[in-house]
Amino acid sequence: MTGQERRPSTVAVPEGYEIGSWRVERLLGSGGFGSVYTASRSTAGEPRRAALKFLPTGTRTPRQLRHLRDLAEREIEVLRRVRAPRLIRMHEVLTVDDPASPDLDGATVLVLDHAETSLDHVLTRSPRPPSAPALLTQICEGLVQLHGAGWVHGDLKPGNVLVMADGTIRLADFNMAAQLEGTHAYAPGFATPDFTPPELLWSDITERGRLVRPTADIWAFGVLAHLVLTGSMPLPGPTAAARRTALTHYVRGEQELRLAPELPSAWREIIRDCLAPSHDARVSHDARSLLRRVERLQLPAEAAGPRRRKRVLLSAALVTAVCAVAAGTAFLLGPDDRNSPTAKGADTPSAPVGTPPASVGTPSAPASPVAYDRCIPGSVCFFTEPDGGGRMCAWVGDEADWLAGKNVCSWATATSPRSVFNNGKGASLGEIFTNVTYFAERHLKNQLGCVPPGTRRNLDAGVNPRSHVWTESCA
Numbered sequence: 001m002t003g004q005e006r007r008p009s010t011v012a013v014p015e016g017y018e019i020g021s022w023r024v025e026r027l028l029g030s031g032g033f034g035s036v037y038t039a040s041r042s043t044a045g046e047p048r049r050a051a052l053k054f055l056p057t058g059t060r061t062p063r064q065l066r067h068l069r070d071l072a073e074r075e076i077e078v079l080r081r082v083r084a085p086r087l088i089r090m091h092e093v094l095t096v097d098d099p100a101s102p103d104l105d106g107a108t109v110l111v112l113d114h115a116e117t118s119l120d121h122v123l124t125r126s127p128r129p130p131s132a133p134a135l136l137t138q139i140c141e142g143l144v145q146l147h148g149a150g151w152v153h154g155d156l157k158p159g160n161v162l163v164m165a166d167g168t169i170r171l172a173d174f175n176m177a178a179q180l181e182g183t184h185a186y187a188p189g190f191a192t193p194d195f196t197p198p199e200l201l202w203s204d205i206t207e208r209g210r211l212v213r214p215t216a217d218i219w220a221f222g223v224l225a226h227l228v229l230t231g232s233m234p235l236p237g238p239t240a241a242a243r244r245t246a247l248t249h250y251v252r253g254e255q256e257l258r259l260a261p262e263l264p265s266a267w268r269e270i271i272r273d274c275l276a277p278s279h280d281a282r283v284s285h286d287a288r289s290l291l292r293r294v295e296r297l298q299l300p301a302e303a304a305g306p307r308r309r310k311r312v313l314l315s316a317a318l319v320t321a322v323c324a325v326a327a328g329t330a331f332l333l334g335p336d337d338r339n340s341p342t343a344k345g346a347d348t349p350s351a352p353v354g355t356p357p358a359s360v361g362t363p364s365a366p367a368s369p370v371a372y373d374r375c376i377p378g379s380v381c382f383f384t385e386p387d388g389g390g391r392m393c394a395w396v397g398d399e400a401d402w403l404a405g406k407n408v409c410s411w412a413t414a415t416s417p418r419s420v421f422n423n424g425k426g427a428s429l430g431e432i433f434t435n436v437t438y439f440a441e442r443h444l445k446n447q448l449g450c451v452p453p454g455t456r457r458n459l460d461a462g463v464n465p466r467s468h469v470w471t472e473s474c475a
């Protein structure tokens with residue numbers, strides 16, 4: 001099916017229809033596999049509003065049914081297991097039990113956080129939104145969180161980037177998502193052609209599905225970035241077929257990648273790397289290194305420049321300037337609940353999901369050999385107990401103020417960390433800022449220590465960091 005556009009298929013749900021504690025209001029839109037409605041809660045409790053995604057898993061022919069169930073299960077699995085600030089949250093899963101409505105009976109209903117709109121709609125109104133760099137930073141954060149938790153999105157495109165009422169974004173629509181087994185994963189054989197990397201457009205589908213890797217999302221990010229920054233596709237053409245021909249010429253080396261001339265040169269470099277014509281040529285640009293580059297584009301030139309050129313730590317003055325901006329773009333990873341019993345299986349209702357806390361883990365959790373492994377790849381984690389035990393605070397980006405910055409560490413007010421793990425990926429993947437330097441005061445003042453990539457170490461009692469920054473070296 002790759003190469004064909006998916007047609008929306010509407011699941012008709014009447015206004016006022018009741019399911020669980022929800023009353024359906026109006027249709028938000030339909031995708032290839034189901035429809036999304038706004039709903040309000042008819043009983044006490046939070047949230048008051050939600051988006052209900054109806055997947056018609058109870059109807060259709062047995063073959064369609066199997067396929068729809070597989071897609072629904074993928075989405076539920078991701079939403080249950082990966083809870084992170086830049087991914088849409090799922091509150092519960094319901095099944096319609098209504099034999100009197102044969103089209104609805106048996107449908108799976110995902111109760112999701114209600115988004116205000118999608119990036120697709122934003123681009124229709126404003127093809128080059130002024131907030132494009134900030135939007136792209138957050139999309140990149142979403143990819144870091146998803147890939148860090150071991151999943152490939154597989155269908156990143158404007159329709160699957162939701163914009164919340166507060167203007168922040170969340171990645172959504174995970175029915176093409178695939179869980180990594182080492183370096184690769186198997187996804188169903190669908191994708192949206194304009195956002196699909198060349199190696200997948202012409203690849204075979206095995207019994208387990210199509211082999212995908214995180215570089216597929218990196219390609220999609222490149223297309224998305226070009227679209228959001230310029231209002232046009234990187235491989236232009238009036239129809240999907242024409243764009244595909246342009247892609248073929250590009251991949252065969254018969255045609256250069258001609259990015260829009262108005263694209264700023266730094267973005268041009270990033271997009272070119274994302275749109276490298278093969279997986280091998282793209283593999284060194286993972287989501288995390290991309291995030292760093294995207295974040296740095298938003299720093300004032302005088303702050304970003306010296307940090308890039310000199311392979312030394314930031315000077316105190318410079319650091320203050322960097323922090324003011326970096327604090328606005330760094331983020332904290334949510335809990336990694338991959339080992340949680342409630343995270344398994346698609347048939348039990350999930351517990352309500354709250355905003356991921358700034359600190360995760362339990363105060364009494366004993367240190368164990370796997371304790372450090374809670375730290376999601378790509379992040380730096382500080383723990384309240386030695387050997388990765390106790391509570392954990394994790395960051396992918398810089399944090400200028402642990403207690404009052406963008407991503408605070410709630411336990412740090414009263415507790416000193418006793419161990420640290422720099423689980424950043426390291427220089428082998430082309431990343432530059434791989435060491436984590438931490439400071440006794442906010443805004444990176446009064447250096448306490450530095451952790452090289454891959455290092456797990458215990459900290460002396462009384463070491464009280466208040467800020468940290470990813471740096472080129474610990475020297």
Ligand SMILES: Nc1ncnc2c1ncn2[C@@H]1O[C@H](COP(=O)(O)OP(=O)(O)OP(=O)(O)O)[C@@H](O)[C@H]1O
Nearest residue numbers: 028029030031032036051112113114115118159173
């Ligand atoms: N949580 C949500 N809040 C608000 N709107 C949503 C939410 N989830 C999805 N939508 C909107 O509902 C519509 C249908 O979404 P859905 O995920 O089913 O399909 P799609 O992404 O448009 O298409 P496809 O699944 O074929 O890729 C889209 O317009 C999307 O923006």
